[in-house]
Amino acid sequence: MARLGMVIDTRKCVGCMDCVVACQTENDVPHGYCRDWITTEVRGTFPNLTMEIRSERCNHCDNPPCVYCCPTGASHVEPLGKTVQVTSNRCIGCKACLAACPYGARFVNPKGYADKCTFCLHRVKEGKDPACVSVCPTHCMHFGDLDDPKSAVSVLLATRTWHTLLPEAGTRPRVFYLT
């Protein structure tokens, strides 16, 4: 069984936000909301500065606090790709998962249920990449099975240096950033 993950090359990303718009279009995300977004991180003291541009989203953590806190099981780990998904007609809108996520990846859909990135599971089932990955003009995003050592994502993680977001939270995120 696959364990889907995403690898994003921060050396290629220019922060064009094409991934954000593609996601909003593909998933009919309500106006004013987004399931992925761009973060620009600047480190150092002038003139010794480094900058990292990242496309961020739900990390589909291996150790997902949003799934544990859910009182109804609406937030769950889907067998397909071990991704974290929300069953909207089981969600009561208690917002515990919003509070539990260290990445602020979730929001309340105006219809009332918790909403977030699905890794475009509907596209994955058809053998396609998620919308954000497929539109990236710099080809900085990669998607695939982390358990398969021959997959593009596994090869990149084995050959390049990378980091994840807030590893100290212990959530074991599955969106990796190449540096």
Next chain:
Amino acid sequence: MLELTTTRHNPLVDPSLHVWGWEIPVYLFVGGIVAGMMIIAGIAMLRLAKGEDPRGFFSVQTPLLGFMLLNVGMLALLLDLAHKLYVWAVYLTLEPLSPMSWGSWVLLVVYGVLLVSALIRLPDAWPWLGARVPALARVSDWLLARPALIRALAWVNIVLGVMLGVYTGILLNTMVARPLWNTTILPVLFLVSGLSAAAAMMHLATRIFPGRPAPKGLVGGALAAMVQNLGPQPPEKRTGDALVRADIGFLAVELLLIGILVIGLLSSTASHAAAAELVLGGPYTLVFWGGVVAVGILVPLVLQWLELGHRIPHTVLPAVLVLAGGFALRWVMVNAGQASQIVQAAGLH
């Protein structure tokens, strides 16, 4: 230097980072009171089982008042839900890792136990209903004639009260993303604060209709059933004094727990220390130290101590202050907790 710019999720502008409004503090506060009242009523019911005068205040009115208060809390909880029509989904499953899930089941059992406990003296407490439903008197007599049953009910009240009192704290405690809540003191603090607020609420209730004759009708009678003593009027002095004495103990322990909470956070990781800063100079400092600690604990502690020593007359002021402080504690913890976040280890140097 570490500077983050993001197209969303800036904690200062993104409302999604502040997910719980006034409803959750109200529920936590009322739930805490009901939990405390169940524990105190349970202890009183143990005395009832030993043959104490069944007209005593605690075991009769407390479950009724608790039942009504719980409705207020549950209403607040329902108002908070964003997907209200799907609330039934909670009772289709039991998620062992989710305190909110087993808390919901506890609430269901609490409702039943409060109703059965109220039946012990319901026809006497609410004569209007007693006259119209004669079966209630038979149920009441049947229960009173069985001390073993009352003793069992007392222990169920105590155990459920503790579960109701701690589960909200555990619920917040499990959220790794909110460092202010990541302290095991929180469930104990909520329990003790609930006990103190419960003692204050019961003290306040005895003062609403200070003497008989009680209103006999449907509405007035129902209200009196929740707050008025059935026994001697005014209530026996030892009853009121016992509540005040218990409250002094609860407040003192609460003060100690708050001290441990702050010290614990400060001596923990950078994220926890940053969370403590929210109440140590941050935006929640005044409400925490002024509202929760000074107005809600220190002032009533001194007032009640003076009352017991007969240096000042008994008033409802300490009870009102304790209740205000109990709400302020939930308000600060819910709001400041949501404002706390994990500090990036890599950004520290």
